[in-house]
Amino acid sequence: MNKLRFRSGQVHLVKCRVDADTVIEAGDMVWLDTDDVKPASAFAWDTNLATTQGSFAAKFIGVAHQQSANGDTAPISVDISPLSVYEMDVPSTTYEVGGLLGPDNASTTLMNQQLETVGSAAAAIARAVEYKATAAASLRVSFASAYSTASANVNAAVG
Helix, strand or coil, rough: CCCEEECCCCEEEEEECCCCCEEEECCCEEEEEECCEHHHHHHCCCCCCCHHHHHHHCCEEEEEEECCCCCCCEEEEEECCCCCEEEEEEEEEEEEECCCEEEECCCCCCEEEEEEECCHHCCCCEEECCEEEEEEEEEEECCCCCCCCCCCCCCCCCC
16 A cells, blocks of 8 residues: 655655565565565564564665555665654554554564554664554654664664
């Protein structure tokens, strides 16, 4: 589902390669697989959700700003900025500013455009940037790319 919901802030777009057989929608959370980006749903499941989220966080590059259809090989723009604010789908509950978020799952597959609360910084790729006193199914967040040295992602480092 093509739902790029950028709301505010400064973006930092980088051009990333995509394999011909990879389908990416604008708004997908993407990770770097050696030299190509792939959507969260293409990330290999590892033992349980927390372990998979932690492994994904270590390779999370950002939010796709362009789609890539099956057969496309043109590079796409991906936002790696920790200053951008997006409105993302989340499980309907309350949220606090600063709450840690990681990709949600459907069975043993990470979801491309939905986040959930996580219990540790190692599994987080985003933080809530708004308070929700009543249950809400969407939330404004800022992301933390593992490939931006300005990010709060515990994996973001040079060297």
